[in-house]
Amino acid sequence: MKQCQARVLDLVEVKGGFFSLTLYEPYLAATARPGQFIHLRVGSGVAPLLRRPFSVAGADPAKGTLHLLFRCVGEGTKLLSRSREGELLDCLGPLGNCFISSGAEPAVLLAGGGGIAPLIFLAESLRAAGRELYLFYGAAKSADLLPLEQFLSPGPVVKYATEDGSAGEAGLLTAVFQRALAAGLFPGELFACGPRPFLAALAQQNQRRGYPLQVSLEERMACAVGACQGCAVLIRRNGREDYLRVCREGPVFQSTEVVW
Amino acid sequence: MPFLNVKLGPLELNTPLLTASGTFGFGEEYASLMQLEGLGGLVTKTLTLLPRAGNPPPRLVETPAGLLNAIGLQNPGLEHFLAAELPRLRQWNLPLIVSIAGDTPEEYVQMAEALCREKGIAALELNLSCPNVKKGGVLFSADAALLETLVSRVRLAWEGPLIAKLSPNVTSIVEAARAAAAGGAEIISAINTLRGMVIDVAARRPLLGNLSGGLSGPAIRPVAIKMVYDIYAATGLPVIGMGGIMHTADALQFILAGAAAVAVGTANFVEPHTIPQIAAGLHQYLEEAGLDNLQELVGAAHL
Numbered sequence: 001m002k003q004c005q006a007r008v009l010d011l012v013e014v015k016g017g018f019f020s021l022t023l024y025e026p027y028l029a030a031t032a033r034p035g036q037f038i039h040l041r042v043g044s045g046v047a048p049l050l051r052r053p054f055s056v057a058g059a060d061p062a063k064g065t066l067h068l069l070f071r072c073v074g075e076g077t078k079l080l081s082r083s084r085e086g087e088l089l090d091c092l093g094p095l096g097n098c099f100i101s102s103g104a105e106p107a108v109l110l111a112g113g114g115g116i117a118p119l120i121f122l123a124e125s126l127r128a129a130g131r132e133l134y135l136f137y138g139a140a141k142s143a144d145l146l147p148l149e150q151f152l153s154p155g156p157v158v159k160y161a162t163e164d165g166s167a168g169e170a171g172l173l174t175a176v177f178q179r180a181l182a183a184g185l186f187p188g189e190l191f192a193c194g195p196r197p198f199l200a201a202l203a204q205q206n207q208r209r210g211y212p213l214q215v216s217l218e219e220r221m222a223c224a225v226g227a228c229q230g231c232a233v234l235i236r237r238n239g240r241e242d243y244l245r246v247c248r249e250g251p252v253f254q255s256t257e258v259v260w
Numbered sequence: 261m262p263f264l265n266v267k268l269g270p271l272e273l274n275t276p277l278l279t280a281s282g283t284f285g286f287g288e289e290y291a292s293l294m295q296l297e298g299l300g301g302l303v304t305k306t307l308t309l310l311p312r313a314g315n316p317p318p319r320l321v322e323t324p325a326g327l328l329n330a331i332g333l334q335n336p337g338l339e340h341f342l343a344a345e346l347p348r349l350r351q352w353n354l355p356l357i358v359s360i361a362g363d364t365p366e367e368y369v370q371m372a373e374a375l376c377r378e379k380g381i382a383a384l385e386l387n388l389s390c391p392n393v394k395k396g397g398v399l400f401s402a403d404a405a406l407l408e409t410l411v412s413r414v415r416l417a418w419e420g421p422l423i424a425k426l427s428p429n430v431t432s433i434v435e436a437a438r439a440a441a442a443g444g445a446e447i448i449s450a451i452n453t454l455r456g457m458v459i460d461v462a463a464r465r466p467l468l469g470n471l472s473g474g475l476s477g478p479a480i481r482p483v484a485i486k487m488v489y490d491i492y493a494a495t496g497l498p499v500i501g502m503g504g505i506m507h508t509a510d511a512l513q514f515i516l517a518g519a520a521a522v523a524v525g526t527a528n529f530v531e532p533h534t535i536p537q538i539a540a541g542l543h544q545y546l547e548e549a550g551l552d553n554l555q556e557l558v559g560a561a562h563l
Contacts, residue, residue, distance in 0.1 A: 001292060001293070002293070041530065046325040046478050047324070049478070050529060051529070220318050220319070222320055223528070223529040224529075225293070227289040227528070228282070228320075228329070229285075229305075230319045230320040230331060231317075232334070
């Protein structure tokens with residue numbers, strides 16, 4: 001982990017409010033693993049005051065580039081969406097742990113809304129390793145979904161779901177996934193990222209079948225390096241419950257150890 | 261080159277810039293990002309006698325120019341600190357200030373006794389923003405008689421420099437400073453966080469898991485400056501000033517108000533190199549002002 005100055009190479013609005021940001025920072029590009037994040041300073045004043053964490057959506061060590069995907073939702077992301085090509089962004093990273101694949105096939109990735117970013121990185125890395133791959137991607141409505149074909153190499157089977165049925169299958173992502181299981185999908189391992197209620201439902205539904213499930217959790221963060229203990233989540237390990245840090249012991253946890 | 265070294269009663273520092281308790285862990289997290297030797301001293305996360313699990317999440321939220329937090333003093337406890345953290349902290353060549361808190365005066369005393377037997381601790385800082393469980397939860401900082409008794413009991417158990425870190429959530433912080441001094445504290449740290457709350461409108465509930473928290477950051481700076489100014493004017497005690505210091509000019513405000521040293525807290529989260537940057541800024545300021553020593557500026561804003 002280092003403090004780096006990443007240069008903005010490219011910033012495009014993929015669709016209404018969604019941005020794709022490519023940064024040049026060879027150290028981050030070479031060391032970031034799927035599931036990890038960077039802590040970015042947006043602006044130089046007190047609004048926003050704190051850095052903002054962003055999951056790494058891709059890295060190209062050969063080109064020295066790092067890819068982020070974000071949606072404009074607040075002051076921080078609004079400012080970031082106005083970054084200019086060539087601008088230097090102060091960041092800490094790579095931070096946190098990463099997804100670890102056992103190699104069991106097929107790998108099934110489940111992304112709820114903004115949880116897609118780290119799973120794009122994971123999908124690309126598993127695909128490069130020649131793994132059989134399914135990606136389930138859901139949101140409330142079509143406007144909340146990113147066009148994945150722009151970021152994913154061909155190969156993985158992608159299933160979209162929206163709650164209002166405006167794109168892909170209609171219904172909650174968890175329900176769409178359950179239907180796929182009922183129809184004969186037999187996952188080797190599961191990786192999920194998204195809102196906590198989605199992850200909690202997924203973990204609960206998965207209890208009976210017991211597929212290995214790694215979840216990437218989010219929590220409000222201040223330092224992102226483990227000093228402030230702000231991003232605590234309750235985790236059960238070795239028979240005891242403790243508050244662990246999303247930024248250090250996480251963001252990726254086994255679903256069975258999270259106290260939902 | 262002008263000098264930044266300062267003397268706070270019995271505590272001497274090469275640089276008047278400390279880490280505020282709870283914002284730098286036990287140093288380990290930041291050791292890979294910066295040269296810790298550039299710090300004037302490291303104030304540890306507050307320790308309690310027994311380990312504390314901390315508060316349920318969410319534990320923090322950003323507010324306008326501020327950070328509201330309710331961590332709940334999560335820490336591994338005194339025993340773990342002595343066995344695992346202190347030996348590592350001693351290896352870094354910098355003054356170590358250990359922050360402690362307790363539910364009762366007895367817990368403070370017991371910790372002070374244990375720490376007094378250890379080498380390599382430059383000073384003890386009493387976090388006095390905790391409720392006294394034995395007295396119906398009144399803050400130790402809020403009851404002058406109680407505060408004086410507590411500090412005097414710790415004074416008997418601890419031989420080194422003793423710092424009283426006061427809560428701003430009191431009627432008169434000057435009275436609290438006087439009581440701490442009467443009990444035997446040589447140095448005052450001011451201020452701890454201001455109590456605050458954020459309501460999650462969508463949920464119609466307080467946002468933090470603990471409901472309320474402590475506010476830090478630039479939002480509280482003018483409040484902190486005024487309290488440091490008042491403590492200095494009324495008592496003349498050496499003060500470690502803190503509350504929203506981000507830049508050199510902020511540190512200078514505290515020093516001019518009467519702080520002999522300052523601590524950086526929330527800014528560490530934003531820019532880990534804030535302390536070395538301010539140290540360089542203070543050097544430059546003194547040179548441009550033609551001053552030899554920072555001590556000449558302490559309290560200079562007073563008429």
